[in-house]
Amino acid sequence: MRITQGTFSFLPDLTDDQIRAQINYALNQGWAISLEYTDDPHPRNTYWEMWGLPMFDVRDAAGVMYELYACRKMHPNEYIRVNAFDATRGFETVRLSFLVNRPKEEPEFRLVRSEGPGRSIRYSLQTVFPGERGLS
Amino acid sequence: MIAALDNIERKDVDLEGLFSESHVGEVIEQLDRELVGLAPVKQRVREIAAFLLVSRARAQLGIESEMPSMHMCFTGNPGTGKTTVAARMADILQRLGCIRKNTLVTVTRDDLVGQYIGHTAPKTREVLKRAMGGVLFIDEAYYLYRPENERDYGQESIEILLQAMENNRNDLVVILAGYKDRMDTFFRANAGIRSRIAHHIEFPDFTQDELLQIAELMVAGMHYRFDDESRKTMRRYIEHRIQQPNFANARSIRNALDRARLRQANRLFARAMNGERTSSEALTLIDAEDLLPSRVFQNATT
Amino acid sequence: MNTAVAAKQAPTRKRYDAGVLKYREMGYWQPDYQPQDTDVIALFRITPQDGVEPEEAAAAVAGESSTATWTVVWTDRLTACDKYRAKAYRVDPVPNTGPGTRTEQQYFAYIAYELDLFEEGSIANLTASIIGNVFGFKPLKALRLEDMRIPVAYVKTFQGPATGIVVERERLDKFGRPLLGATTKPKLGLSGRNYGRVVYEALRGGLDFVKDDENINSQPFMHWRDRFLFCMEAVNKASAATGEVKGHYLNVTAATMEDMYERAEFAKELGSVIIMIDLVIGYTAIQSMAKWARRNDMILHLHRAGHGTYTRQKNHGIAFRVIAKWMRLAGVDHIHAGTVVGKLEGDPNVIAGIYDTLREPVTRASLMHGVFFDQDWAGLRKVMPVASGGIHAGQMHQLLHYLGEDVVLQFGGGTIGHPHGIAQGAQANRVALEAIVQARNEGVDIWNEGPQILERAARWCSPLRAALDTWRDVTFNYTSTDTVDFVPTPTEAV
16 A cells, blocks of 8 residues: 655655755744654554655755765665754644655555444454455 | 757846846855955855856756755864854855755864764764755764774764755754864765765964964954054054964954953053043953053074 | 823813713713723724714714713723723724715724723623614714724733644644635535535545534434544544545534534544534634634634625624634634635725734735734734635635635535546646646746646646636625725725
């Protein structure tokens, strides 16, 4: 399946030039860029691994791309996302977040239903990695 | 290549238009105006600007597809204007589309090389990241290389720099700077770096007349002035100072003037304590008295 | 009160003699009054009856919305009545009204209220004072509450939005673009099972939210528990299919608070991230649900059902920006606030003022947007405006231009009415949105080049192609009735 997290996941995967343009937009807004990667894109997996600290002093997209290439080299088969953080009062949060790398074969989610009284159901999602498919 | 040349449309390019559009002339004029002497340096800067302009015109006609490598090496003694020219160079390179940001990140060995295993790569990468899009100026670059210590981490930094100079040519211009002889030694041991430097610029020492002119400019910049007497003293100071160790061209002049300002303040204050009034004239004058107590004169043989 | 002002009032002896006195003589008109930082200030648009002077009309509004009654009462003298009296301190004629225009003369009256007139953290009490009696008052032909300045001291007694825009986005893990929603259609008649199908298709196709309509409660064709169960099956299945957090606004509006709490608890038990209420449940019920939502990590969506009865006419009622202000204090997270381009009322300037009221840390006065006062929100969270009603993918660039990024765009018909199906309708909207946001960030002039951007995306996205072809010429170009008075080319008041 194609996971559709991030700001631009319904578009074809962004090219490096398109990624650079988005990063330049964020830098021009005064936001700090950071890179994060994970193999488990479960929607409640908030804390992906940080690829270094947020790049507060970088002024040009080339600086971020330099790190992105290094990150892709280390984690070619994982999800990588670019986050842009805005420290302005009233926001102090992520303002833009998009995927810049996907594994060749993406995991899926199994929906687990536990039935309760009165037809109620408790739902949970479990990540199923490519190697584990058909095991359940 | 020849076939390619045949395919080029026969048409003229407007070099002059490109030149005025880039406003690079203003930066060169400013350089001429603000920097005393350095005629060969200014000449080289003009050549580089012309070279970039022509490359751009060739790119417009499709003769060239890629901007040429622009890494440089500035050699010369301390205080000969290397950092100042580097800042102007960033401006020129940006105006001619060679880099995107008019920024200069200045570093030395300490900013690039770590003290433990695994410390150096992140430090160097951090610096490169900040400099990307602009100019990275590495002062006294030869300290990166310490052949006497086999386990020195400088080599690791050099390798990362080398990679960036090669792979990120469109994003980064690196300027190495330092004493001529020591840079030469450095390049002998690091042929890889040497081969990636496209432009070498030598910064000559200033002549005595130039140094006096620099002193005048600095004094005016600080809103002070010399009188005939103190100007003569300053000239004598320069004659002596350049004979002595650790002479650092313009930087030595600035230090001398900073100390003279301190002495001037002391002198005015002492007089005021004796009940003398201080005129605005007196406040702006660097007197011969403010220069004479310098050790330069005491150590002088004459 | 200074002596100059006191002199204009009737002398104490005469002031409290039994009988009827003009309001201005009772101290409700004080042109020299300097409003305090802690005063609540209200701005009314008044249309006096013939022969009633504007100052007297303003004083009457001040009096009737604070301490006065129609006659003099001696019991006033047992209180610090100078303090409790509301003060009308400024009256301006409304531009483009009066002789020579088609509208009779109207006035803007500024009235200041002492903070101690109000119970802390109670919209019911605030509104009982400000709009309690005075709108039926005979000496006025018409009266409209245009704007209010709530002092920080009073703002701080309210909880504010249970979740707020920032935390909502962090919970949903969705940044950098407007959120997308749709209202299930047809509004009425679907069984729970059929209803859930619509929800699943729309969410799987690319929407973030689907929504109950305001009048979906618990009717014979679909009781509420059925709806909740089928909708949550749809939400969770869509989440598994996409890896995204999805939601359905489960409308918990009901006859009693007990019923609403019961429904909200069930929504929580099923793992919903969001519930919904209607404005018609009343301010107290809204505040109760906001507190429940804060306690239970629930986003609270408010449908402004019924507001059109009193917000739309320019001469009488309450401007929606005031309702928006009250609702931010009351603590809702979403509120329908106009689309500009859709089928429902919405002048661009008025909408800009309302959006600023909901989303800014400090809302700045802007007469062009109908905002009369600076309003410091003192750290109260931001409300996500919802744009809904007659909008479609072909307007995406206009929507982003007018409404910005922090907004929920709801395409009901524009999703469910798609010729290829609901999921395809949702996909068309999501692709259109992401393409426009991407282009804007790249520095493209989306206002002028929007149609081309959408056309380009439609080349590789056939559902978008179909959406653009289907709704190409749909626009709703009617003149708005609620417009601002201070614009470069002023609109006529009606």
